[in-house]
Amino acid sequence: MLKLTQAPNLAIATLWADAVGVEGIVASVQRQYLGGMMGELPPDQCLPEVWITHREQEARARTLLHDLQHVPQHRWICVCGELVEGGYEQCWQCGVLRPD
Numbered sequence: 128m129l130k131l132t133q134a135p136n137l138a139i140a141t142l143w144a145d146a147v148g149v150e151g152i153v154a155s156v157q158r159q160y161l162g163g164m165m166g167e168l169p170p171d172q173c174l175p176e177v178w179i180t181h182r183e184q185e186a187r188a189r190t191l192l193h194d195l196q197h198v199p200q201h202r203w204i205c206v207c208g209e210l211v212e213g214g215y216e217q218c219w220q221c222g223v224l225r226p227d
């Protein structure tokens with residue numbers, strides 16, 4: 128087992144573990160049950176962590192993680208008035224592509 132990274136919350140830790148998992152990397156979320164102890168431990172010891180099982184997969188896992196952490200977070204207003212967030216290049220409301 129090898130600690131890959133610490134995540135800001137359980138939802139993101141799970142997302143990351145799943146994302147590397149679909150690439151064939153065996154990953155798991157640790158410390159996810161310590162959330163209820165927040166306040167008794169230093170905050171950085173309560174955050175969930177993503178661990179991988181096979182050390183030889185570390186480089187691949189870190190590359191994937193880097194990509195996940197650097198998704199463009201721009202937001203834009205579509206011509207239909209919809210606010211599009213999360214790095215989408217297309218409006219989910221009307222299907223128009225993001226203007227340059």
Ligand SMILES: [Zn+2]
Pocket residue numbers: 205206207208209218219220221222223
């Ligand atoms: Zn639209």
